[in-house]
Amino acid sequence: MLGMIPLLFPVRVFSIFAHNTNSYFTHGVASGDPTIDAVIIWTRVNAATSGACNVEWQVANDAAFQNIVKKGSVTTSQDSDYTVKVDATGLDSNQVYYYRFIYNETSSDIGVCKTLPVSLSNPVQIAVISCNNYEDGYFTSFRHIADNPEIDYVFHLGDYIYEYGTGQYCNQEFLDESNRLNDPMHELISLEDYRKRYALYRKDKELQKAHRTKAFICIWDDHELANNAYFGGAKNHQSNEGSWSDRSAAAVQAYFEWMPVRAKSTSEMIRSIKIGKDANFFFLEERLDGRDKQLLSNDPAKFSSQRKMISKKQFDHLSERLKTSDARWNFLVNQVMFTGYKSKKEEKAKEEDWWTGYPYQRDQLIEVFENLKNPPIILTGDHHQSHVLELNSTDASDSKKLIAWEFLTPSITSKNDDRLTTEQIAKKSKLLYKLNPHMLYNDIAAHGYFILNVNKKEVKISYKFNEDILLRNGKEKQGADFKIDNSNNLKKNV
Known part of the structure; x- marks a missing residue:
């Protein structure tokens, strides 16, 4: 029977507004992959034991846990690095829930999460983020996200x-x-290495606060594995570092242990969210599912019809889902840039990690876009800079036909052009506009994220920047705003 369920033992509890300083839950709590009736909740127990630990969990309608709607227990051990992950099911849609874990009569932080709505009768607001490098700056933007009550x-x-x-x-x-x-302090190779790096990040108070207050829906890119990863290797994996299969397996295991995702395999990371007939979100996997090795940008072999960014199975599934979608808004949640742009008049050959390095499969997907009723919206990370790009038809007779938009989110901290002078930044930004008529916006030196606001009849994108990632208390400043109306007109600063 659901409802009020009394605790059978005294528990030391902590406020939802203050960070828990007890010694058992030093990595905080997190939630992720919400559905209309379930959510993943996560923590890690810092237990002084080499054996198994039994951890209680509770989900309630209120922060005081007077109305506990779900509870249970789970066992964790060193086999999973003492992480705890629970799929809390049987919940109501579009509902805020509070959750906590209990070990040795001590409570974790109280986390807050929200299940998905069944339709967009009210808009949803989503912070879209990527690329948080620990040694490049402070994670202050995570606190800005946590402190914004409008972000769902x-x-x-x-x-x-x-x-x-x-x-x-x-x-x-x-x-x-x-x-x-x-x-x-060395490069990550082994399972223990990857676990330690996640442990370091998850002790960051700003990141903890974001996880404690918002449900995350995550995809990985290359650095969770190694730079420019692909199915059979990575640019940053050398033969003296052991086998790629062992290293990538270790990286994936640590990811599944430490991240609040429901997936237990690479294929399960390819997933989607459907909110009634209003919005479809397709989450892609562009590293381990079938990507071929990156080639130099001037290598004619890149045009081969055999080369792929994603597996044929993933491509066919995405293509079919887009073609049959009855949603007004379709979003591709995507790791690397799809549209592309020119950065200077004569580019040097470089390893091409973007979709533009896989032109045959990219063109196949563009063909799918061209036949959709409404242009899809591509949400992209990886690039560290803010860009808004129009993707136009490749058909010479209809070259001005808009077939998609792409919004690139800046990095939380990872290097972009922030180390250039103000004059250099302005000059480079101006050149980008000159070389790229399809570029509607760029900010090449700011860090932060954007907020995606989706309702039945319009989509809004609002860029939010950190004034200074080198300061612990860097403030947030407003970037450009965009709106796409129901007639597929895009306006800036609305």
Whole structure:
């Protein structure tokens, strides 16, 4: 029977508004992958034992836990790095819930989450984020997200951790001043390495607060594995680092242990969310599902019809779902840039990690877009910069036909052009507009995220930037705003 369920033992409890400082739950709590009737809740127990631990969990309608609607217990051990993950089911749609864990008569932080609505009778607001590198700056934008009561959910588009050793990929001046060092200090190779890096990130108070207050829906990109990862290897994986299959398996295991995702395999990371006939969100996997090795941008072999970014199975599934979608708004939640742009008049050859490096399959997907009733909206991470791009038809007779929009979210901290002078930034930004008529907006040096606001008849995108990632208490400033109306007209600063 649901309702008020009394505790059978005294529990030391903590406020939802204050961070829990007890020694058992030092990595906080998190929720993720909400549906209309379920949500994943997560924690880790810092237990002084090498054996198994029994952990209680509770979900309630109120922060005081006077009305507990779900509860249970779960066993964890060193086999899962003492992480705890529960799929709390049987919940109501579009409902705020409070959750906590109890170990040794001590409560964790109280987390807050929200199940999905069955329709967009009211708009949903989603923070779209990616690329938080520990040694590049403070994670203040996570606190800005946590403190915004209008944000319902968070989409994390990957590069949640970085695999590099200390000083290999960082802002060296910041590193010297802050002593904010990676753990372990060497490059991640083994399961223990990846676990330690997640443990480090999840002790960050700003990141903890975001996880404690918002449900995350996550996809991975390459740095959860190694830079420029693909199915059979990675640019940042060398032969003296062991087998790629062992390393990638270790990385994936640690990800599933530490992240609040329902998936238990790479194929299950390919998923979708449907909110009635209003919105469809398709979450892609572009690293381990079938991606071929990246080639140089001037290599004619990249045009081969055999090369793929995603497996044929994933492509066929996405294509069919887009073609048969009855939703007004269709979103691709995507790791790497799809549309592409020119950055200078004569580009040097470089390893092409974007969709543009897989032109045959990209063109196939563009053909799908061209035949849809309404242009889809691509939400993209990885790039570290803010860009809004129009994707127009490849048909020469109809070259001005809009077939998709792409919104690139900036990094939380990872390097972009923030180390250029103000004059250099302005000059480069101006050149980008000149070279790319389809580029509606760029900010190449700001860090932060954007808020996606979706309702039945319009979509709004609002960029939010951190004034200074090198300051612990950097404030938030407003970036550009965009609106797409029901007639597929896009307006800026509305």
